[in-house]
Amino acid sequence: MTTETQEIICGPCDFREIAKLAVVWCPTCDEGLCDECSGHHRAAKATRGHQFIDSDHYKEMPRKMIEEFNKCPEHDEKYELFCPKHATHCCVQCVKEKHAKCTGITLLKKVIENIKSSVTATTIMQQIEKRMEGLSKLTKNRVENINRIDKQSSELCTDFRRMRKEIDLVLDEFEKELSEQVISVKNTQSSIVDNTIAQIATHESVYKEMYSALLKVLAYGSNFQVYSAIKKIEEKLMNEDKEIELFFKNDNGLQEINIALECSQQLSSLLTEDFSLATVRTSNSTLECDLKILDNLEAQNLSTTARTTVSELNIKQYVQTRRSTISYI
Ligand SMILES: [Zn+2]
Ligand SMILES: [Zn+2]
Ligand SMILES: [Zn+2]
Ligand SMILES: [Zn+2]
Structure with missing residues (x-):
């Protein structure tokens, strides 16, 4: 008998309509006893052997769990019997109505007299322990996953930095090669042009010679001499024109040369905004967590060796292989 505040x-x-708090609890009688009444209880012949428990300890027990089986709700009678066939507790009326044909009906108190040390109690404890263990493994596993992600993130950054350095080296090498190419083109071209300028100078001197020769003949020569010089110069001019024509046709140094940087498409696209060099790929895999409980827990026979129920909380983690690959051009 308890009050709302859980006082016993x-x-x-x-019963005598006196409100008094109990100091002990008699499990046999299923009621609390005050100081005075517990004294009477110990002394009276019928209740002399009853073992009390401290009322404080009784208060600690989960009331909802332990009070449910006090009475049969259907017949308002105490559960005193046990049917081994149905493996269930029953009141006298239950037996009459539902277990009339069942054999081996026995006293519930007999069946449960060793329940505290029974396999069933141990098994139930183990089952709860296993589940708790499983759940704590699960928590550990989740924490490990976060730690792994942490490690993978720093590995990923290190990997990228390493690749970046490699790319840098490749680019350095490429830049060196490129400038060597430019110098070589420039050098080749300037030696060609030098040669061309020399050719032009040769032709120039031929014209200069003709010009000053004709000037001199015009100043001091006779008409005949001028005529003769003009004829010679005409002939020379024709030859010279042919040579000049050939020179214009064939000389490499007369080409207009421009040089420009032509990047590969990959390198150009690298510099566009929407080009992605690398992405971080997240991969998921299912955590396999089987909570297997045999469903015939209630069918256990309390009076004989209980079938051991097995609960398994298997946690298999498909350990992800590191998949954070980085692809680059
Ligand atoms: Zn008692
Ligand atoms: Zn009392
Ligand atoms: Zn009943
Ligand atoms: Zn039965």
Whole structure:
């Protein structure tokens, strides 16, 4: 008998309409006893052997769990019997109505007299332990996953930095090669042009010679001499024109040369905004967590060796292989 505040009231006193708090609990009588009543209880012949428990300890027990089987809700009678065939507790009326043909009906108190040390109690404890263990493994596993992601993130950054350095080296090498190419083109071209300028100078001097020769003949020569010089110069001019024509046709140094940087498409696209050099790929895999509980827990026979129920909380983590690959051009 309890109050709303979970205080235990003395049963016998309550019966006499006296409100008194219990100091002990008699599990046999299923009621609390005050100081005075517990004294009577110990002394009376019928209740002399009853073992009390401290009322404080009784209060600690989960009331909802332990009170449910006090009475049969259907017949308002105490559960006193046990049917081994149905492996269930029953009141006298239950037996009459539902277990009339069942054999081996026995006293519930007999069946459960060793329940505290029974396999069933141990098994149930183990089952709860296994589940708790499983759940704590699960928590550990989740924490490990976060730690792994942490490690993978720094590995990923290191990997990228390493690749970046490699790319840098490749680019350095390429730049060196490129400038060597430019110098070589420039050098080749300037030696060609030098040669061309020399050719032009040769032709120039031929014209200069003709010009000053004709000037001199015009100043001091006779008409005949001028005529003769003009004829010679005409002939020379024709030859010279042919040579000049050939020179214009064939000389490499007369080409207009421009040089420009032509990048490969990959390198150009690298510099566009929407080009992605690398991405971080997240891959998921299912955590396999089987909570297997045999469903015939209630069918256990309390009086004989209980079938051991097995609960398994298997956690298999498909360990992800590191998949954060980085692709680059
Ligand atoms: Zn009392
Ligand atoms: Zn008692
Ligand atoms: Zn009943
Ligand atoms: Zn039965």
